[in-house]
Amino acid sequence: MNHDPWIWIGAFLTLMIFSFLYKDNPFYKFAEHLFVGVANGYYIVFYWQNALMPNLFEPLGAGNLVYLVPLLLGLMYFARFIPKIGWLVRIPIGFMIGWGAGISIPAYFQAFVLRQLQGTIITPQSFENTIDGVWAVVILIGVICTLVYFYFSKEHKGILKPVSRLGIMFIMIGFGASFGYTVMARVSLLIGRIQFLLGPWLGLID
Amino acid sequence: MAFLLLIFSIAPPTQVQAIDKPNDAGSAIIIEWGFSKDDEAIEKYVIFRSTLPDTMRVKIGSIIRGNNSFEDDNTDDKKQYIYIVAAVKDDATFYSMPSDIVQSSPQFFNTGRTNILVCILVFIILLVFFVQRARMGKKLFVRKIPGLDAVEEAVGRATEMGKPILYVPGLGDIDWTATIASMNILGEVAKKIARYDTPIIVANRWSVVYTVSKEVVREAFIEEGRPDRFKEDYVRYLTEAQFGFAAAVNGIMLREQPATNFFIGRFWAESLIMAETGAQTGAIQIAGSDSVLQLPFFVAACDYTLIGEELYAASAYLSHEPLLMGSLKAQDYGKLIVFVILILFTLLSFFNIDLLHLLEVQ
Amino acid sequence: MKWYEAISKIDRRIIYLLLTVFVILPFFVPFKIRQNIMPQTQRLFDFVESIPPDDKVVMISFDYTPQTMPECHPMAIALLKHCFARNIPVLGLSFDIQAPGLAVEAFTTVVNELNLKASNYDDSLFYGKDYVYLGWKSGFTAAVLDMGESIAGVFPRDYFKHPVDSLPLMQKTKNYKDVAIAIVLSASAYPEYWVLYPQSRYGVKVGAGLTAVMAPKYYPFLQTGQFSGMMSGMKGAAEYEHLIVEKGYTKKLGRAETGMNSQSIVHLLIITIIILGNIGFFFSRRDQKQS
Amino acid sequence: MKRRIPLIICFAIGILMIIQFMIPHPISREFGSTVNKWYIVLAAFALVLAIGNLIRHHGTKIRRKKTNWPYSIVTLTSMVAMSIIGFAGGVDPKSLYQTIYLNVLAPLGSTMFALLAYYMASAAYRSFRARSLEATLLLAAAFIVMIGFMPFGQYISPRLPAFAEWIMKVPNMASQRGIMFGVAFGSIATALKIILGIERSWLGGKK
Structure with a gap:
């Protein structure tokens, strides 16, 4: 058995979380509330060190007055506490939402549309190996059927009905495969925790 | 003697060309050269640079044989340079003729991204066109989305049971569009809640999303004429720690016993931890996400799941607002264009017209 | 019922x-259970098998975190055992801030285990001669590129604050020319960038050890030969362990x-x-x- | 004004970020990185409100002695303690702050993560029923992949591992790509609606 108190703390916390599998209980409640508290304490310090100091106070201290803008925007969050100017809080929110929307548009076109198109289009090179070419055709059909499933503004009748049905079948096979594959990837995490309990803590395995 | 012969038989690289790197922010020059005739025999090419008017040669880097280009990404846009490439074997160096004088400069438009610009413009035109049409009163059809039809029922059930509703707007920050979409849906859900006077718990992971979702819920109550019913405790901040958040949401599900759980937005590995705990409490669960890897878990553990794009159709579907419906039509046309490009480019490539490079983004 | x-x-x-x-x-x-060895694991093993002893180093970039430890740590252990059994020196480094503790643990575990069995001086492993751990560095791209010119220029001191020039192994390991293969153990995109920068510029051979979730993304790199082999997830690690046991380098079943x-x-x-x-x-x- | 100014700001910043993507000039890069820094600063300010909310929630629980109120003390004290430890003792790799991160936060996080293994088993057991053709396909794909990627898969059939890989690379890939196209247009439309002011639920609907 280990004599390092930190190992013991880690082991007890691990067991407390696992106890939730049986049912909610005081140990889990304790671990959960501790988790939230410590994590928030961690991030308070983290933001101070890595966000506010280098991105606000240091440039301001160096006399860079442009940084008064984020300071002002940031202070507007607190306008909520003064009912008369409460609407000011929408200004930083508008800024954040606009920023998020703006950066995502070109990014989605690049990574989700153009690159996926490149990957799906079939060329004569796809048939260098015949069987690979056949699978490329299957992928193309699958992509098109899935697209049809997501078509909203037409009722799925006539030709659309069997095609969108095929689309949902592709989706379900994909979901099943991802699920099965992820089981493999995730069991290793549990094995890791068990190894920690049996090894460093109890010393039953080396 | 044989050793000497080998050394003297090596030809230097030819035709060294240096050009300003296109589509960049300056400070970079691309150097290209013709292979040494003895490329097979040498070890590497070493690139030298001299900064005018000074002619002193400085080594700036090297690259193994078989390559005939190099990027110098450390130039001063105000200075002029000349490059020399040398073939190196053992300790012997064979210099090329110098390149022409070259200077780097930044560009104002990245021509390698013209295709993205075209995409964005086309989509804006589609969107504005269909929104205008909707504004003029043209009715638009939307197919049934079962997950969204269930929203009303789910809110109703919580009201009947006198239990709260839990809404998790994903674990993504506001820069994930799924989070923005989730905020729109939250607005619709909150309006229904304001009508029924059912308590809601919105659990947030990011500070910014917290401030936005609070505004959204508050505004929904005001719009429904029930600002008095809004409680500060409805919208909560938990923690930024991914699994700390999941632990706390589990706690809420077991102790405050919500009758309905919404998981709508961007999710990662924690998705199933929350959804499965929710399933065990017996709540009705509606999930919606664009996270392809997490959807299978939601499908397995929730009653209704909005798959991918259905999440983005939700605010239009729930609000029945014509303007938002117009955008659904634009989305459909986007998919139609994808379909056409897939078929067209594939067919053309078999007639030796290769258009794939049009899709390349720099 | x-x-x-x-x-x-x-x-x-x-x-x-x-x-x-x-x-x-x-x-x-x-x-x-008899493992069916995936071809990519076999390729990595064969590559390390083909490195002549006491010559170039194997560079291992420890870039995994405590959460992905169950998958990547056994890979590190198996690789170290393989290299040491064949007298190939190992040079460790990290670009993920959470990794150094895990890297040091991997080295200590393997070195202690082998040194316990060592019967004489020649069999024993020594820090600075048989292995070096350089520690953590920020600024990944610049660092991996600069190591093409000089490793000591990027890491003037190792993790334990020794001047790098003072270590015998580092005196003969100046840059990528002295590296037989760089094997990147990671749960993120690092291996891709090893191919993109140091390999395209300096011709470094790159191998990878990835989590099962990440691995499918990297199959194309194997097809093109940009990766000289890959272990994927705990299964890949198990296959590698299996291979070194089969060759008789170690007897014990691995983690x-x-x-x-x-x-x-x-x-x-x-x-x-x-x-x-x-x-x-x-x-x-x-x-x-x-x- | 209460609506127009936020809408204009949202529109302007959104359009600027799109244009920024197109321009490689250093001025544009400088702008991009400045705005990113502002975002970080704004997130930090929002954290003050967020933590305020957390303190209020737990404070009320303690004051009113609501169910489970003692646990709220755990959250509040541990948060204050961790902040003090970080501010007073520093954040070096050997500081108490980092030690607590490694020995308290890391095991808590990894164990929550590890619960997934259990939940995957119970979710699969409960819901993987061959109710319909679609459900059966999902079930079958999951089965083949689970067996195929395991060492014992080859005993059942030597072709099984290759079949499992085929499922991952062909039908799975096709469905993921199809979903991704839909997601792309959905999110681009959502983002444009926000920028153009068509969708304004964050301002409280259409009025």
Whole structure:
């Protein structure tokens, strides 16, 4: 058995979380509330060190007055506490939402549309190996059927009905495969925790 | 003697060309050269640079044989340079003729991204066109989305049971569009809640999303004429720690016993931890996400799941607002264009017209 | 309750208990399942096998974090055992801030185990001669590129604050020319960038050890030969362990192999309960139809 | 004004970020990185409000002695303690702050993560029933992949591992790509609606 108190703390916390599998209980409640508290304490310090100091106070201290803008925007969050100017809080929110929307548009076109198109289009090179070419055709059909499933503004009748049905079948096979594959990837995490309990803590395995 | 012969038989690289790197922010020059005739025999090419008017040669880097280009990404846009490439074997160096004088400069438009610009413009035109049409009163059809039809029922059930509703707007920050979409849906859900006077718990992971979702819920109550019913405790901040958040949401599900759980937005590995705990409490669960890897878990553990794009159709579907419906039509046309490009480019490539490079983004 | 209703309504706690037992069991009851070795693991192993002893170093970039440790740590251990058994010196480094502790642990575990068995001076492993751990560096791209010119320029001091020039191994390891292969153990995109920068510029051979979730993304790199081999997830680590045992470099079953045994029987358990659930479902539905 | 100014700001910043993507000039890069820094600063300010909310929630629980109120003390004290430890003792790799991160936060996080293994088993057991053709396909794909990627898969059939890989690379890939196209247009439309002011639920609907 280990004599390092930190190992013991880690082991007890691990067991407390696992106890939730049986049912909610005081140990889990304790671990959960501790988790939230410590994590928030961690991030308070983290933001101070890595966000506010280098991105606000240091440039301001160096006399860079442009940084008064984020300071002002940031202070507007607190306008909520003064009912008369409460609407000011929408200004930083508008800024954040606009920023998020703006950066995502070109990014989605690049990574989700153009690159996926490149990957799906079939060329004569796809048939260098015949069987690979056949699978490329299957992928193309699958992509098109899935697209049809997501078509909203037409009722799925006539030709659309069997095609969108095929689309949902592709989706379900994909979901099943991802699920099965992820089981493999995730069991290793549990094995890791068990190894920690049996090894460093109890010393039953080396 | 044989050793000497080998050394003297090596030809230097030819035709060294240096050009300003296109589509960049300056400070970079691309150097290209013709292979040494003895490329097979040498070890590497070493690139030298001299900064005018000074002619002193400085080594700036090297690259193994078989390559005939190099990027110098450390130039001063105000200075002029000349490059020399040398073939190196053992300790012997064979210099090329110098390149022409070259200077780097930044560009104002990245021509390698013209295709993205075209995409964005086309989509804006589609969107504005269909929104205008909707504004003029043209009715638009939307197919049934079962997950969204269930929203009303789910809110109703919580009201009947006198239990709260839990809404998790994903674990993504506001820069994930799924989070923005989730905020729109939250607005619709909150309006229904304001009508029924059912308590809601919105659990947030990011500070910014917290401030936005609070505004959204508050505004929904005001719009429904029930600002008095809004409680500060409805919208909560938990923690930024991914699994700390999941632990706390589990706690809420077991102790405050919500009758309905919404998981709508961007999710990662924690998705199933929350959804499965929710399933065990017996709540009705509606999930919606664009996270392809997490959807299978939601499908397995929730009653209704909005798959991918259905999440983005939700605010239009729930609000029945014509303007938002117009955008659904634009989305459909986007998919139609994808379909056409897939078929067209594939067919053309078999007639030796290769258009794939049009899709390349720099 | 009829039997088929019972098997379709097993309490989840029973499932959890079974699962726990199944995970723990292989640690105490070791058994061997013949591994089917994936070609990419075999390729990595063969590559390391082909490196001449006491010549160039194998560079291992430890870029995994405590959360991905169960998958990547056994890879590190197996690689170290393989290299040391063949007298290939190892140079470790990290670009992920959470990794150095894990890297040091991997080195210490393997070195201690081998040194306990060593009978004389020549068999023993020494820091600075047989292995060096350079520690952590920020600014990944600049650092991996600069190492093409000089490793000591990027890491003037190693993790333990020794001047790098003072270490015998580093005196003969100046830059990528002295590196036989760089193997990147990671749960993120680092291996891709090793191909993009140092390999395209300096021709470094790159191998990878990735988590199972990440691995499928990297199959194309194997096809093009940009990766000289890859271990994917705990299964890849187990295969590598299997290969070094087969060659006689070590006798003991590794962590990953035990882990794979746990995984295998857990999969069997999950498959079994799904089948049970469906049998129950099938019979209950038949009942409903009849009534 | 209460609506127009936020809408204009949202529109302007959104359009600027799109244009920024197109321009490689250093001025544009400078702008991009400045705005990113502002975002970080704004997130930090929002954290003050967020933590305020957390303190209020738990404070009320303690004051009113609501159910489970003692646990709220755990959250509040541990948060204050961790902040003090970080501010007073520094954040070096050997500081108490990092030690607590490694020995308290890391095991808590990894264990929550590890619960997934259990939940995957119970979710699969409960919901993987061959109710319909679609459900059966999902079930079958999951089965084949689970068996195929395990060492014992080859005993059942030597072709099984290759079949499992085929499922991952062909039908799975096709469905993921199809979903991704839909997601792309959905999110681009959502983002444009926000920028153009068509969708304004964050301002409280259409009025």
